[in-house]
Amino acid sequence: MIIGSLLATMALAPSPALAERAAPHQPATTVGVSAREYDFALYRATVPAGRVTLVLHNFGEDDHDVQVRGPGGYRSATSADIEPEATLRYGVRLRRPGRYLLVCTKPGHLAAGMKATLRVR
Amino acid sequence: MRTRPMNSTVADWTEDHVRRLFWRAGFGATPGEAADFAARGREATLAFVLDGPGTGAPMGDLVGTVPTVKGQPLDPINEWGHDALWWLDRMVRTTRPLVEKMTLFWHDHFATASQDTPLMIRQNWLLRSRGLGDFHHLLDGVTRDPAMQLFLSLADSTKDAPNENYARELMELFTLGGGYTETDVREVSRALTGWRTKRSRGGLPSIHWQAGLHDTGSKRIFGRTGRFGTQDVMRLVTQHPRHAPFLVQQLWDFFVTEPLDPATRAALVRTYRGSGLQLKPVVAAILGHDALYARLDAPDQVKAPVVHVAGLLRTTGTPITIDSYTWLLNQMGQMPFAPPSVAGWDWGPSWLSTNAMRARVTLANTLLAWGSAPLKPPAGAGNPAWSAEQHLDAALAAMGRPWLSGGSRAALLGLAAGFYDGAKPRQDRADMLQRLLRHLLISGPDAQLC
Amino acid sequence: MACYDRSDLTRRQLVGRSIGFGLTVYASKLLTADALLESAQAQAAAAGDAPVLVSVFLPGGCDLLSALPPVEQLGLLNDLRATLPPGDVPGLPGETRLGMHPAFTDGINGGVAGLFAAGKIGFLPGIDYAPPDLSHFHSRHFWERGMVTEEAGAGWLGRWLDRHGSGENPLQGLTMSSNLSPVLATAGAPVAALNDPDDAALQFGGTWGMGADKAAEAWTRLAALPRHGAGPQAAGHIAGLTQSVGTLLAPYKSDPKKGIDPLASSVAYPTGSDFAKRLSSLAGLIAQPLGIRVATINAPGDYDTHDNQTADLTKALAELSRSLSAFQADLEARGVADRVLTFVWSEFGRRPQSNRSAGTDHGAGGIAWVQGTRAASGILSDFPDLGALDREDNLAVTVDFRRVYASLLEQWLGTDAAEILPDAAAAGRLQVVR
Known part of the structure; x- marks a missing residue:
């Protein structure tokens, strides 16, 4: 199992050559996010400042959405609703390094703990 | 380990043998591989398929062009659908196709879906790393792995609230297929209690053992009584007399279309039990069996959608450069990481509905004609001066020389001969004919079989 | 006991072997595309006003006691469902003894409850077979085959097409999905997904142009080549049928740029539901002279409610109620309702005693219903007594699904049930059509 996980990590990391080639355009960093009652799970914990694309999949039973809140009172617009089993791509621009919070704005969901931290460096 | 086939009566070893073996045990053979391994002979070919090229990478090296989508590398964890492309690429570029084919077998056997992508990929690595090893070890790993625990509600099944879901499928689909009672289901579910989900804020769920939630009481399973736990259940189901015949049949049906006769079944069961439930010797015996090479001139296994797509890319040396394969696989009825239920997919002729066949034609359009089609024939691919035979041969060469029946060959030659309707052949018409021949070679009925 | 004596066959094997039997007849016929199309069209036209049976499958095992709670036994139900209290149970319109799931009122014209009140639904509580098998795969296979056997083979409506259907029209048996339903698997008759x-x-x-015509001709020739073995036959056979389906449906293709949609509905189906969209397409196709006789569709949602049952079932039944009520209204608006009967079913019921995960495990005595302007209405079978559970603590089976199948074959499709169902003679009949 440990060997399997290690190999998975190695095989999944983009090769350095490709990462460098892509650098001049600074494409959006993609962050996979799963949503369910009442949790977000982030597949990437830290991203470079700049454009970030959240790829949200709803594994739950209810509709969810996402809003990103960050330093200096930053608040993104709230995304469209994500229905169960649906996937939504949601782009934001996170310019300032720091801690950002992903929250679900559906009534009661944040209070139930539906939030997660994304670090921007 | 003994991997020599137990049945070695096939006298000669031709390119057709190599193609059959490479399709059934992997994702097809290139013309070069077919010629090379036909020359190397049966024993060497089987040894290569089973043990790999011996480069020290037990799960295979990836050779050739790294996949990209819109110029970017794949991001299987974060980008939706890239998990399927990532695995497809392994099938296309691996030096150990059998390892990927077995991973596919186990993904269907231990079908799991609707879990976080990192957990699904972690399970995929587990299936890959143990897929040709010890079944008991594989089953134990799958049972403890989060993706399956969460999918079949084994996680959080406690002594006060045992959940029968995993216990039932463990016996019906994973190990026995029959020979147990409803009481066994209830008692096994009690024995498997004690696993607990732990969720950290913003992170993935993980599975932990919590002894206080395990039912420590006495259980009666298959007529035996004891204070059984997870380990005991793994031992009880794999030692059950129904297990070996069940698993041997599953493996046989995956590789071979001929029915499994009682004598061969008994021999395979002996091999499997005699090795202590090792998978590689059974797989070796099946891949070396004459029945796998029946009717080499008329392939009769319907290619599963991922085998079809991976095979087309592998045999034509085409790297992944577009993400269309994701929705195409879905349309064809086999989305990796998303089997329709815990019973997996329905294989064989069931792959072919009218809708799925239309999707296979669309796949050919995607590869040969539309947008940034990776196999789009360049202008001038056809020659107006060519005979029908020359046209067909050029198309066959471009498509990795796929199998073609005599009847289909005649039909395609007829198409080529009559394509100009008696008018003077022109370059644009010759190109269209070449596109069409290549299309029919990879979309027609013959292309669906291996 | 025979009921739990399972064979080596898994559902995969059963189904994998069930298609491709005796396809030779069609695969070896060298019909040109035109001839095939003409023949299919002629057979479609001949079907005319023939009755259509639509089968809607609720996968997972729908819980009878949540769908139609017995109000006279609410006390008992409360005791059994400690982790899953029934809560407020609205009454089923016009029925004193039964309540209904609140989600049944969702949809136009009052949803499933509205259809029931209007006399367009006949419920079949306690439907199953005895002794029940609690495996999804076995039970589903039995319902699909129309017989309690683990043997592989054609589905019950597939066998009906083999005997009474057309030899060329694949649209006569239509699954609105990527993959053909095993219910429609035939020995030879053409069917489509x-x-x-x-x-x-x-x-x-x-x-394009002449080249495209040549392509279609070549495809027809390749499809019609003689082939031996289930897989090769299926490849050729399906290649031909795929071409026929495309040609038969060509006149009904929409053109959004020109605002043309020959299958457009005047009824508002629920938005965001793929199931509703497929039902809308199906209603549109049934109203055309395409010769559709039997159609199958799977309902979305998780009926296998081992946990989180309240939320899962509410969601599933709400989408079902909204979609089926729109489908019924659409059939009526299109003037074809009198020749369409919908049969809704699930592979088994659920255990009366709730489990500790706020759900229910596999049980017996499930729910099905017939729906349509000509469906028999009311409660068509005895409601299983909560006070008289079987030895496994499951509901009693009060109506065998084969009795319903036999009745549908005779009363709706107008054919002898004994030709299709081996158990027809012993199954008995009940009135499912009026």
């Missing part, structure tokens, strides 16, 4: 009628044409990319 369809995702979207707008996306049915076979195109050979990079060909």
Whole structure:
């Protein structure tokens, strides 16, 4: 199992050559996010400042959405609703390094703990 | 380990043998591989398929062009659908196709879906790393792995609230297929209690053992009584007399279309039990069996959608450069990481509905004609001066020389001969004919079989 | 006991072997595309006003006691469902003894409850077979085959098509999905699976004009070559049928740019539901002279409610109620309702005693219903007594599904049930059509 996980990590990391080639355009960093009652799970914990694309999949039973809140009172617009089993791509621009919070704005969901931290460096 | 086939009566070893073996045990053979391994002979070919090229990478090296989508590398964890492309690429570029084919077998056997992508990929690595090893070890790993625990509600099944879901499928689909009672289901579910989900804020769920939630009481399973736990259940189901015949049949049906006769079944069961439930010797015996090479001139296994797509890319040396394969696989009825239920997919002729066949034609359009089609024939691919035979041969060469029946060959030659309707052949018409021949070679009925 | 004596066959094997039996007849016929099409069209036209049976499957095992709670036994139900209290149970319109799931009122004209009140639904509580088998795969296979056997083979409506259907028209048996339902698996009769009628044409990319015609001709020839073995026959057979489906549906293709949609509905189906969209397409196709006789569709949602049952079932039944009520209204608006009967079913029921995960495990005595302007209405079978559970603590089976199948075959499709169902003679009949 440990060997399997290690190999998975190695095989999944983009090769350095490709990462460098892509650098001049600074494409959006993609962050996979799963949503369910009442949790977000982030597949990437830290991203470079700049454009970030959240790829949200709803594994739950209810509709969810996402809003990103960050330093200096930053608040993104709230995304469209994500229905169960649906996937939504949601782009934001996170310019300032720091801690950002992903929250679900559906009534009661944040209070139930539906939030997660994304670090921007 | 003994991997020599137990049945070695096939006298000669031709390119057709190599193609059959490479399709059934992997994702097809290139013309070069077919010629090379036909020359190397049966024993060497089987040894290569089973043990790999011996480069020290037990799960295979990836050779050739790294996949990209819109110029970017794949991001299987974060980008939706890239998990399927990532695995497809392994099938296309691996030096150990059998390892990927077995991973596919186990993904269907231990079908799991609707879990976080990192957990699904972690399970995929587990299936890959143990897929040709010890079944008991594989089953134990799958049972403890989060993706399956969460999918079949084994996680959080406690002594006060045992959940029968995993216990039932463990016996019906994973190990026995029959020979147990409803009481066994209830008692096994009690024995498997004690696993607990732990969720950290913003992170993935993980599975932990919590002894206080395990039912420590006495259980009666298959007529035996004891204070059984997870380990005991793994031992009880794999030692059950129904297990070996069940698993041997599953493996046989995956590789071979001929029915499994009682004598061969008994021999395979002996091999499997005699090795202590090792998978590689059974797989070796099946891949070396004459029945796998029946009717080499008329392939009769319907290619599963991922085998079809991976095979087309592998045999034509085409790297992944577009993400269309994701929705195409879905349309064809086999989305990796998303089997329709815990019973997996329905294989064989069931792959072919009218809708799925239309999707296979669309796949050919995607590869040969539309947008940034990776196999789009360049202008001038056809020659107006060519005979029908020359046209067909050029198309066959471009498509990795796929199998073609005599009847289909005649039909395609007829198409080529009559394509100009008696008018003077022109370059644009010759190109269209070449596109069409290549299309029919990879979309027609013959292309669906291996 | 025979009921738990399972064979080596898994569902995969059963189903894998069930298609491709005796396809030789059709695979070896060298019909040109035109001849095949003409023949299919002629057979479609001949079907005319023939009755249509639509089968809607609720996968997972729908819970009878949540769908139609017995109000006279609410006390008992409360005791059994400690982790899953029934809560407020609205009454089923016009029925004093039964309540209904609140989600049944969702949809136009009052949803499923509205259809029941209007006399367009006949419920079949306690439907199953005895002794019940609690495996999804076994039970589903029995319902699909129309017989309690683990043997592989054609589905019950597939066998009906083999005997009474057309030899050329694949649309006569239509699954609105990527993959053919095992209910429609035939020994030889052509059938089709369809995702979207707008996306049915076979195109050979990079060909046009005369080249495209040549492509279609070549495809027809390749499809018609003689082949031996289930897989090869299926490949040729399906290649031919795929081409026929594309040609038969070509006149009904929509053109959004020109605002043309020949299958457009005047009824508002629920938005965001793929199931509703497929039902809308199906209603549109049934109203055309395409010769559809039997159609199958799977309902979305998780009926296998081992946990989180309240939320899962509410969601599933709400989408079902909204979609089925729109489908019924659409059939009526299109003037074809009197020749369409819908049969809704699930592979088994659920255990009366709730489990500790706020759900229920596999049980017996499930729910099904017939729906339509000509469906028998009311409660068509005895409601199983909560006070008289079987030895496994499951509901009693009060009506065998084969009795319902036999009745549908005779009363709706107008054919002898004994030809299709081996157990027809012993099954008995009940009135499912009026």
